Amino acid sequence: MAPALLILLGAAAILRADGTPDDVSLLPPVNFTIKVTGLAQVLLSWKPNPEQERKGVQLGYHLRVHTPQDDDFELKHTGRRYEAALHRGFSASVRTILWERRPSPASRWVSAELRAPPGSPGTSAVNLTCVTNTAAGGHPESRPYRVSLRCAWRAGEEAPSDTQYFLYYRYGSRTEACREYGQDALRRNVACWFPATSIDGKGQDALAVGVSGSSLRAAIRPYDRLFALHEIGQDEQKPWTEWLLIPLTASLCAAFVCSLSRRTGHVCTKLFPPVPGPKSDIGDLVATVNYEKGGSGETESDVLSYVAVDEEPEVLEDLVF
The missing domain is CATH 2.60.40.10 (Immunoglobulins)
Structure with missing residues (x-):
């Protein structure tokens, strides 16, 4: 035991x-x-x-x-x-x-x-930047807006004159190749436009963009980059209703002050002229956010501006990154 x-x-x-x-x-x-x-x-x-x-x-x-x-x-x-x-x-x-x-x-x-994909040094696309534009008029059953995408880049310094670049993007599980290009003086593709994409402008997924190339004189090295959509323009971009409330609040305050005394009515009219009412369509405002982000040694800058648009398709926001 x-x-x-x-x-x-x-x-x-x-x-x-x-x-x-x-x-x-x-x-x-x-x-x-x-x-x-x-x-x-x-x-x-x-x-x-x-x-x-x-x-x-x-x-x-x-x-x-x-x-x-x-x-x-x-x-x-x-x-x-x-x-x-x-x-x-x-x-x-x-x-x-x-x-x-x-x-x-x-x-x-x-x-x-x-290993890094093959290609001659200095031949890949450089300075790749992209812009998303969110506008009304998408697919009502999924989302009431559509997102377009514009990208631009420069040819690598060592890229031969016969180099041709091709851009494609991936959002989620869907990948699309560019069909509308802009070219430089050597007729090389250096810009691309997608009038409509599968990108969810309010989503959390990263946007992957890649530029490959071909040439008869050299192997062109591909380039890819990830863009975090949800981190762009969130800090400074105010909701549309917040901007619309500014003139409305000022108008109500002026009406209240002037109603205190009928004798000063004519003075109030001069001090507080009528404030135009907000336009019928909230989309008459356009938000533009410029965002540039580079690698080591580069700087970042954010520029935010709001402008009015007369009788144009409803545009909700532009994002530049």
Whole structure:
């Protein structure tokens, strides 16, 4: 009886208070791969090590994305989608952890890498900027507005004269190629317009834009970029109703002051001339936000302006980024 009791006490000493054994040896995941699933989008996947001893514990995984900067995730499952510009390559690492324990012991890292796409240096498109325009007249069953997209760029300094660029964008799971281009003096595509897109101007998804190219004299390196729509123009852009309330409030205050005395009525008329009523269509106001964001060493600027438009299609907002 005594030996049996000692065995039980020894087993209890090995176990932690949370029931997790201290002697679990964690092995790294296997078959770690990075697969491009769309424009500026990858799928990272791996499998548990087949030699891993479970011993009644729940395993998890620590995923670290290295490009363009470290981004860490703790996951229960064996895969994750990730959005990032891929024209400079992409790399990530993953290791096994104990899900129930914090801090957790971990296995060694395993890594995978996507190399930068081929192409001659200096041939990719540069200074890519895009503008979205939100206007009334979309599909009533889905949203009462439509979003157009305009993008512009410059040809790379080392791009041959016969280079031709092609732009496409992805929003959510839908990717579209440009059909209407603007060209420079060498007849190279350097601008694009989508009169209608699948972009949700009020959505939270990132907008991915890519520019590829072709030439008979050199391999043109592709370029891609992600734009965060929900971060553009939110701080300074006021709701339309807030701007309309300014003249309405001033008009009501003037009417109240003048009603205090009939004798000063003619004075009030001179001091507070009638304020024109708001236009019948709230879309008679146009909001324009200019936003430029560059890489390292560049500056950011935001310019906000509101102008009136006479008898034009209802425009809700313009976003430049």
